[in-house]
Amino acid sequence: MLRTPDDLLDFTCEALARVRDRAPLVQCLTNAVVTNHTANALLALGAAPAMVDVPEEAGPFASVAGGVLINLGTPNAEQRTAMTEAAEAAVAAGTPWVLDPVAVGSLPVRTALAHRLRDLGPTVIRGNASEVIAVSGAGAGGRGVDATDDVEGAADAATALAAATSGVVAVSGPVDLVTDGERVARVANGDVLLTRVTGAGCALGAVMAAFASVDDDRFATTVAATVVYTVAAELATKHGDAPGSFAVAFLDALATVDRSDLTGRARLS
Amino acid sequence: MLRTPDDLLDFTCEALARVRDRAPLVQCLTNAVVTNHTANALLALGAAPAMVDVPEEAGPFASVAGGVLINLGTPNAEQRTAMTEAAEAAVAAGTPWVLDPVAVGSLPVRTALAHRLRDLGPTVIRGNASEVIAVSGAGAGGRGVDATDDVEGAADAATALAAATSGVVAVSGPVDLVTDGERVARVANGDVLLTRVTGAGCALGAVMAAFASVDDDRFATTVAATVVYTVAAELATKHGDAPGSFAVAFLDALATVDRSDLTGRARLS
Amino acid sequence: MLRTPDDLLDFTCEALARVRDRAPLVQCLTNAVVTNHTANALLALGAAPAMVDVPEEAGPFASVAGGVLINLGTPNAEQRTAMTEAAEAAVAAGTPWVLDPVAVGSLPVRTALAHRLRDLGPTVIRGNASEVIAVSGAGAGGRGVDATDDVEGAADAATALAAATSGVVAVSGPVDLVTDGERVARVANGDVLLTRVTGAGCALGAVMAAFASVDDDRFATTVAATVVYTVAAELATKHGDAPGSFAVAFLDALATVDRSDLTGRARLS
Numbered sequence: 002m003l004r005t006p007d008d009l010l011d012f013t014c015e016a017l018a019r020v021r022d023r024a025p026l027v028q029c030l031t032n033a034v035v036t037n038h039t040a041n042a043l044l045a046l047g048a049a050p051a052m053v054d055v056p057e058e059a060g061p062f063a064s065v066a067g068g069v070l071i072n073l074g075t076p077n078a079e080q081r082t083a084m085t086e087a088a089e090a091a092v093a094a095g096t097p098w099v100l101d102p103v104a105v106g107s108l109p110v111r112t113a114l115a116h117r118l119r120d121l122g123p124t125v126i127r128g129n130a131s132e133v134i135a136v137s138g139a140g141a142g143g144r145g146v147d148a149t150d151d152v153e154g155a156a157d158a159a160t161a162l163a164a165a166t167s168g169v170v171a172v173s174g175p176v177d178l179v180t181d182g183e184r185v186a187r188v189a190n191g192d193v194l195l196t197r198v199t200g201a202g203c204a205l206g207a208v209m210a211a212f213a214s215v216d217d218d219r220f221a222t223t224v225a226a227t228v229v230y231t232v233a234a235e236l237a238t239k240h241g242d243a244p245g246s247f248a249v250a251f252l253d254a255l256a257t258v259d260r261s262d263l264t265g266r267a268r269l270s
Numbered sequence: 271m272l273r274t275p276d277d278l279l280d281f282t283c284e285a286l287a288r289v290r291d292r293a294p295l296v297q298c299l300t301n302a303v304v305t306n307h308t309a310n311a312l313l314a315l316g317a318a319p320a321m322v323d324v325p326e327e328a329g330p331f332a333s334v335a336g337g338v339l340i341n342l343g344t345p346n347a348e349q350r351t352a353m354t355e356a357a358e359a360a361v362a363a364g365t366p367w368v369l370d371p372v373a374v375g376s377l378p379v380r381t382a383l384a385h386r387l388r389d390l391g392p393t394v395i396r397g398n399a400s401e402v403i404a405v406s407g408a409g410a411g412g413r414g415v416d417a418t419d420d421v422e423g424a425a426d427a428a429t430a431l432a433a434a435t436s437g438v439v440a441v442s443g444p445v446d447l448v449t450d451g452e453r454v455a456r457v458a459n460g461d462v463l464l465t466r467v468t469g470a471g472c473a474l475g476a477v478m479a480a481f482a483s484v485d486d487d488r489f490a491t492t493v494a495a496t497v498v499y500t501v502a503a504e505l506a507t508k509h510g511d512a513p514g515s516f517a518v519a520f521l522d523a524l525a526t527v528d529r530s531d532l533t534g535r536a537r538l539s
Numbered sequence: 540m541l542r543t544p545d546d547l548l549d550f551t552c553e554a555l556a557r558v559r560d561r562a563p564l565v566q567c568l569t570n571a572v573v574t575n576h577t578a579n580a581l582l583a584l585g586a587a588p589a590m591v592d593v594p595e596e597a598g599p600f601a602s603v604a605g606g607v608l609i610n611l612g613t614p615n616a617e618q619r620t621a622m623t624e625a626a627e628a629a630v631a632a633g634t635p636w637v638l639d640p641v642a643v644g645s646l647p648v649r650t651a652l653a654h655r656l657r658d659l660g661p662t663v664i665r666g667n668a669s670e671v672i673a674v675s676g677a678g679a680g681g682r683g684v685d686a687t688d689d690v691e692g693a694a695d696a697a698t699a700l701a702a703a704t705s706g707v708v709a710v711s712g713p714v715d716l717v718t719d720g721e722r723v724a725r726v727a728n729g730d731v732l733l734t735r736v737t738g739a740g741c742a743l744g745a746v747m748a749a750f751a752s753v754d755d756d757r758f759a760t761t762v763a764a765t766v767v768y769t770v771a772a773e774l775a776t777k778h779g780d781a782p783g784s785f786a787v788a789f790l791d792a793l794a795t796v797d798r799s800d801l802t803g804r805a806r807l808s
Contacts, residue, residue, distance in 0.1 A: 033571055036571050036572045037572055037575055037737060041736060041737050041782065044736065044737055044782060045781070045782040050572075051642065052612065053613075053642070055613065055615055055616075055648055055649075057647055057648050058646045058647060058648050058649070061645070061647075062646065079615050079616060080615075248783070249783040249784055249787055251783065252782050252783025252784075252786075253782065253783040253784055256735065256783075
């Protein structure tokens with residue numbers, strides 16, 4: 002079981018190579034705001050996105066996909082049906098799936114759905130600190146999509162949630178935290194410009210689903226996805242120092258980030 | 271009450287500083303085409319977008335948001351319900367809200383909805399000349415999303431509509447016109463490339479909602495939003511002279527436009 | 540009837556000039572992932588996109604639009620109703636319409652709809668090899684949105700499908716194939732980076748609808764759209780060699796591609 006920063010970093014490089022080699026099919030049931038950026042992030046990385054989110058298709062597709070992302074950003078009624086269908090099919094088929102409980106807490110429709118999906122046992126739950134606290138049942142959520150809690154303040158909730166779901170929980174913030182309830186990793190990469198591009202966290206959830214498809218150690222794959230994503234963000238700042246050009250450079254960096262970038266920059270603990 | 275170009279320009283600089291300082295939460299119920307660009311424009315500007323557009327969430331959120339945008343570009347049934355819910359909640363809570371009646375006139379579903387929403391008294395109505403004429407009840411609308419009338423030809427309709435709704439009406443075009451029924455301002459900034467990027471007008475509506483959250487003089491905030499937006503477009507042409515690169519540079523410019531850009535370039539009358 | 544590569548290339552240049560001159564109104568009923576990119580591609584080219592996809596509006600609009608695109612990428616229930624409405628209205632009004640049967644084959648909802656729409660006689664059907672084979676009834680489709688068959692392997696299915704629908708069929712791949720059941724053209728332009736940007740094929744369908752509005756020889760207009768689009772992709776690689784910057788440069792190239800680019804680069808046979 003991978004635990005040390007060095008082991009996790011070696012694994013990250015290997016997992017990225019596998020993603021690029023296998024081009025895993027990642028089914029995304031995600032919000033209307035970020036669907037384009039998410040698909041482009043997956044394509045840039047080397048994965049194959051498929052946004053199959055209508056009922057009667059979402060379930061069958063989840064059975065054959067490499068990984069599934071369920072993101073609750075704009076959950077209309079038809080998509081909610083498809084999300085439940087996809088999650089149940091993923092569980093039945095053993096397909097890894099990521100739940101991103103966007104803005105849960107005070108918003109009633111998505112919060113109820115998030116709790117139902119949580120109880121199905123997501124492979125990974127990814128959110129900001131307020132979302133993780135809310136989905137764990139320990140708090141009220143943040144301000145819209147923004148966290149009002151900090152990452153370390155969500156560490157206990159994340160650990161409890163990971164234990165309760167027998168899954169992995171990732172808390173995004175200036176320093177990202179990943180835990181499977183026993184192991185805890187922190188990734189201190191990234192750039193504040195990620196918060197100035199919509200869907201940065203949403204696309205990370207999709208990338209976690211891609212990585213989850215290439216190895217059974219989902220703590221390690223989630224750490225790997227986080228490292229690759231946040232190191233790419235750092236590389237992007239060299240070519241884009243404002244939100245528009247950064248977003249473009251970030252997609253380029255996802256396509257080009259390599260082992261030397263990762264080993265030279267990763268700040269894992 | 272601000273009237274002179276100099277006063278409005280001073281106010282514009284102050285309002286931009288407030289938006290960046292307060293990061294107002296702007297709820298957008300908008301069309302599928304532009305939701306990503308709109309969120310990115312708000313983030314670049316320094317505001318906090320939240321695309322909460324499902325029934326039972328849209329109303330409660332409009333009660334706590336800083337501003338609300340309702341854009342009728344692709345109004346499916348569920349979104350129409352959410353839009354009415356959000357508008358009613360915004361009115362009840364005193365949240366400023368912007369109505370963007372995209373392509374109203376001959377298209378029956380959105381036109382009926384636009385009239386119902388108009389009668390609720392939007393804080394701001396923003397559209398091109400044909401849309402403003404159509405929503406005022408004085409004409410038939412344009413060709414799809416394109417205006418077939420010119421801005422000055424819509425001036426009377428805009429003034430009458432502002433008076434009827436006790437709100438502000440903004441007419442977009444080569445020279446933008448803003449009126450509250452008594453005061454009238456014209457903004458002669460911008461660039462034709464804005465018409466080559468989808469959702470330029472739609473994102474301006476969201477920016478108007480952001481500015482409306484920082485001051486009670488919504489004539490002045492709407493002028494300020496228009497000046498900031500169109501001056502940013504001019505700055506963007508220095509880095510992008512074709513539609514793709516212009517769109518990227520425009521987001522960068524929204525993030526970086528400052529007082530000296532505004533005072534040096536604004537053409538207010 | 541245009542047959543030779545030289546005649547088709549002359550026609551391509553003339554058709555591009557007409558699109559830019561007339562700015563045809565192109566109605567798009569398309570998937571949530573690509574709607575923004577599709578609208579921007581049409582605007583960059585010089586056409587006028589209108590994403591009118593709600594029932595009771597989609598039909599009337601299809602009667603007056605210059606061309607219609609129906610893309611099955613994320614076909615929710617309301618959009619499926621609107622798509623049938625738009626296709627029937629297009630047929631009745633003589634509006635050219637393009638069907639893009641994204642990921643048909645194993646996915647049941649879209650496959651049933653694709654067959655119903657096919658039977659209405661689309662002016663153009665555009666897809667990858669697996670999609671064309673599936674919609675022709677000769678095979679099972681690909682892996683999500685990716686083709687698992689190659690273009691030449693779909694040539695017979697394309698020819699049979701064109702004959703059965705009395706329309707044009709375009710098969711996208713490294714070398715694109717266009718046929719009306721009698722004539723066959725191949726276009727060997729483009730770049731592999733098109734496969735790293737989501738919606739490259741989807742936007743091509745919209746461009747084919749724009750070109751179909753400017754001449755009655757829809758074999759020739761479909762070839763023209765393909766040449767313009769894939770030559771623009773080649774031009775874009777000069778300014779963007781990774782997915783993010785390529786997508787931006789591609790929109791720029793659609794706006795700037797000219798007769799000399801086309802005559803210098805087109806590889807038609």
